[in-house]
Amino acid sequence: MNNNTNYSNYEDLGLRDAQLIMASILKDVKRICDKHNIRYFLDAGTLIGAVRHKGFIPWDDDIDIGMLREDYNEFLSVVKNELPDHLFLQTHENDPNYDIYQVPCKIRYNNTLFIEDKIAENEKMHNGLFIDIIPYDSLPKKRWVYNIQRKISNFVLRSFIRIREKPEKLTLKNKITYFVYNIVSSIFTTKRRQKLFDFLVKWNDKDSECMGYGLDTVWSQYIYKKEDFFDLIKVEFEGDYFNAPRNYDAVLTQLYGDYMTLPKEEDRVWHARIIKKLKNA
Structure with a gap:
């Protein structure tokens, strides 16, 4: 973990190098999910990147994947024993100093730093490069x-x-x-x-035809049809193939509108303020 960070021990990391590290985290997560028959899917900007660029959106600096609650819980139960030593499972239970409350789970890369813009810096938590694991919940009957x-x-x-x-x-x-x-x-x-x-x-109905971002996230405004997600398909991302919603066009259109048109340069948003790696690591 990157507690009490001394920046002099780190060197700057270019965006493309950071993207490749994050892609390697994704591959490890995919391996674990496939081994345990856990459903996951590329989400948000990562899904746009796969559809539009077959990889990262060129200026993107994070990865998002989603899982239905039952798959998410299974993932948390097995991942600790499956992660390689260079990766860290970050939840509020595993890292008591973790305080990005809207994202309940990240997989971090040790000996790296990713300090997010517009979020107060917290040196006590693990701040490595990461991918976000976002739970989804079935909706209640009413x-x-x-x-x-x-x-x-x-x-x-x-x-x-x-x-x-x-x-x-x-x-x-x-x-x-x-x-x-x-x-x-x-x-x-x-x-x-x-x-x-x-x-x-417990109020949710697993047989509901609809799903949304998990109750332990803040994105309550998006509700999707499960039939637009399952059964999952494969899409290319950074030279490998990963799960994606079967009707990704409907999902991305609901999220972003015309997602195939590149935004203006001034609207191309970064998350990172600092990206570094430990020297000689």
Whole structure:
């Protein structure tokens, strides 16, 4: 882990070299999933990259994959014993200092640094290059139940996120709001927060025709048809083939609209502020 980082021990890493390291993490995750018959699929910008570029979007600096909750839980149960030594499973349980609350799981590459832009730096957690593992949940039978689930889970998650990103100067109204956030974050320790999410997930219907981003994420606005995902197909990404939603066009259109048209240069977003690797590693 990269605790108490001394930047003088690290050297800059180019974007393309960083992309290839992340692609290697993805290949290890694919190997583990295939071995244990765990379904995963390329997601978000990574899926666009596969469809449009057969690899990374040229300026992209992360990888996203998704898993339905049952596959995600199985992945967490086997991955610790399957990861090579140069990789680290990062969850709120495995890394008590991990505080990027909207993403419950990352696989990090040891002896590297990836400091995200617009997120307060935390030297105590593992900050290596990573891929995001995003759980998806089947929806409850009733939409109003889903709305209640999301109001509860989003309020708890956003309390932690807002505390992490607290501005230096607050209005009186914001001071009151942050006081409430502090109370919520003090009540919902990691174990209690996980128990809450596990309780809310029980309201879901595994046979639902729809799915969305997991209750332990903040993206509640996207709801997909399962038939657009399964059965999964293979798409090319960086010289290898990985799982993707069978109707990726419908999924990506819902997310991004016209995803095949390159955005303007000023809209080509990076996540990284710092990308480095340990010298002589």
